[in-house]
Amino acid sequence: MKRLLRGGRVVDPANGRDGVFDVWIDGDRIAQVGRDLRVDGDTRIVDVPSGLVVCPGLIDMHVHLREPGQEHKETVATGTAAAVAGGFTAVACMPNTSPVIDNAGVVAYVLKKAAEANLARVYPIGAVSRGQRGEQLADIAEMKAAGCVALTDDGHPVSTAILMRRALEYAGMFDLPVIEHCEEQSLKGEGVAHEGFHASSLGLRGIPGEAESIMALRDISLAELTGGAVHVAHMSARQTLDAVRYGKSRGARVTCEVTPHHFVLTDEMLGAPVAYDTNVKMNPPLRQIEDRDAMLAGLADGSIDAIATDHAPHHADEKAVEFDRAPFGIVGLETCVPIVFEKLVHPGHITLARAVELLSLNPARILRRPGGSLAVGAVADVTVLAPEASTTIVASRLMSKSKNTPFGGWTFRGVTAATIVGGRTVFTNPDAPGAAVFA
Numbered sequence: 365m366k367r368l369l370r371g372g373r374v375v376d377p378a379n380g381r382d383g384v385f386d387v388w389i390d391g392d393r394i395a396q397v398g399r400d401l402r403v404d405g406d407t408r409i410v411d412v413p414s415g416l417v418v419c420p421g422l423i424d425m426h427v428h429l430r431e432p433g434q435e436h437k438e439t440v441a442t443g444t445a446a447a448v449a450g451g452f453t454a455v456a457c458m459p460n461t462s463p464v465i466d467n468a469g470v471v472a473y474v475l476k477k478a479a480e481a482n483l484a485r486v487y488p489i490g491a492v493s494r495g496q497r498g499e500q501l502a503d504i505a506e507m508k509a510a511g512c513v514a515l516t517d518d519g520h521p522v523s524t525a526i527l528m529r530r531a532l533e534y535a536g537m538f539d540l541p542v543i544e545h546c547e548e549q550s551l552k553g554e555g556v557a558h559e560g561f562h563a564s565s566l567g568l569r570g571i572p573g574e575a576e577s578i579m580a581l582r583d584i585s586l587a588e589l590t591g592g593a594v595h596v597a598h599m600s601a602r603q604t605l606d607a608v609r610y611g612k613s614r615g616a617r618v619t620c621e622v623t624p625h626h627f628v629l630t631d632e633m634l635g636a637p638v639a640y641d642t643n644v645k646m647n648p649p650l651r652q653i654e655d656r657d658a659m660l661a662g663l664a665d666g667s668i669d670a671i672a673t674d675h676a677p678h679h680a681d682e683k684a685v686e687f688d689r690a691p692f693g694i695v696g697l698e699t700c701v702p703i704v705f706e707k708l709v710h711p712g713h714i715t716l717a718r719a720v721e722l723l724s725l726n727p728a729r730i731l732r733r734p735g736g737s738l739a740v741g742a743v744a745d746v747t748v749l750a751p752e753a754s755t756t757i758v759a760s761r762l763m764s765k766s767k768n769t770p771f772g773g774w775t776f777r778g779v780t781a782a783t784i785v786g787g788r789t790v791f792t793n794p795d796a797p798g799a800a801v802f803a
């Protein structure tokens with residue numbers, strides 16, 4: 365099937381485009397991008413409603429799909445339905461499933477479920493260590509051959525420096541980045557919230573920012589030692605951003621991501637509007653205003669490479685317990701685009717082109733995946749955005765199987781209008797004016 369998306373504002377930083385262009389899609393590929401394209405007679409013309417933005421498909425490089433093993437929280441099918449509703453054409457999924465993604469068999473299982481769901485692309489991330497136990501390296505060669513795109517023990521850091529060294533050396537041979545959940549576990553201890561005034565006043569045990577930055581510094585040093593690529597997941601502390609800048613200045617192969625909640629929310633939410641709300645319990649924790657502002661600065665100045673959601677679904681019953689006992693994490697796939705528009709693009713912190721770089725181009729580069737670009741011949745993964753359409757988040761209406769979001773009731777300006785994966789429309793948003801033309 366051939367389609368011409370005619371006359372939208374195309375934002376494609378990989379090719380230096382931000383202006384009104386036509387995008388011609390032939391089957392699952394981008395056939396041509398330009399002004400006033402002449403196309404074959406068998407091409408269906410789609411006039412892009414004015415005000416909508418056409419960009420390369422968004423890629424969320426940090427998602428917990430929970431399958432296999434925790435299908436009561438999320439499945440590959442429900443998670444990828446949430447992904448495409450959120451504008452993501454691809455997600456990379458974390459290996460802390462049950463069983464752990466630490467061998468080719470589990471990689472193949474996840475990919476089979478993704479093919480059955482047939483919505484977003486799914487890129488499995490393999491465990492660094494067998495069973496994520498931090499002892500022996502997992503079967504990296506075998507997992508790479510089966511389709512895994514990176515390695516991580518996410519949920520935990522790689523336990524020892526020597527294991528991280530070996531992981532970086534071995535992963536480097538297969539051109540795989542190692543994604544690190546940076547957390548010095550003795551400093552984290554039994555902490556449940558950011559160490560500071562708000563945690564103290566509520567009697568909650570604290571986790572200092574240094575628990576994150578110390579581990580980031582270890583891993584950046586090991587990246588330098590080995591020449592391997594380390595990616596710092598869900599960065600939250602200003603000290604960690606300084607560590608990443610230090611590593612980059614030395615030429616270490618280090619990249620990093622930040623979640624929407626860490627550049628919007630702070631630990632003030634531990635006490636208000638609802639004290640002890642388990643939907644503001646995540647790991648790393650919401651930090652202080654200074655940390656949140658540092659993340660905004662890093663997004664603007666280019667030192668942060670990617671925005672990733674750390675989509676972490678949990679069943680309502682699991683979150684309906686005391687703060688200390690609740691699991692860490694919130695869902696994020698369907699709130700990300702509205703937050704990026706409302707909190708970053710509309711206030712002028714970053715341009716829309718920079719947002720596309722953070723949500724599409726850079727994740728594709730870090731994971732060495734196709735996409736992130738509307739170049740001729742590229743996969744036809746396209747996200748259509750409606751910057752002026754408003755949405756109010758209603759947790760019960762999320763596509764994700766879990767509803768654990770702190771953003772319920774928040775209103776944002778800027779939504780996903782349509783999501784196209786491999787040339788096929790997999791989502792149109794009834795709340796975005798005109799989006800039905802992409803069906």
Ligand SMILES: [Zn+2]
Pocket residue numbers: 518519520545597598647648
């Ligand atoms: Zn993590």
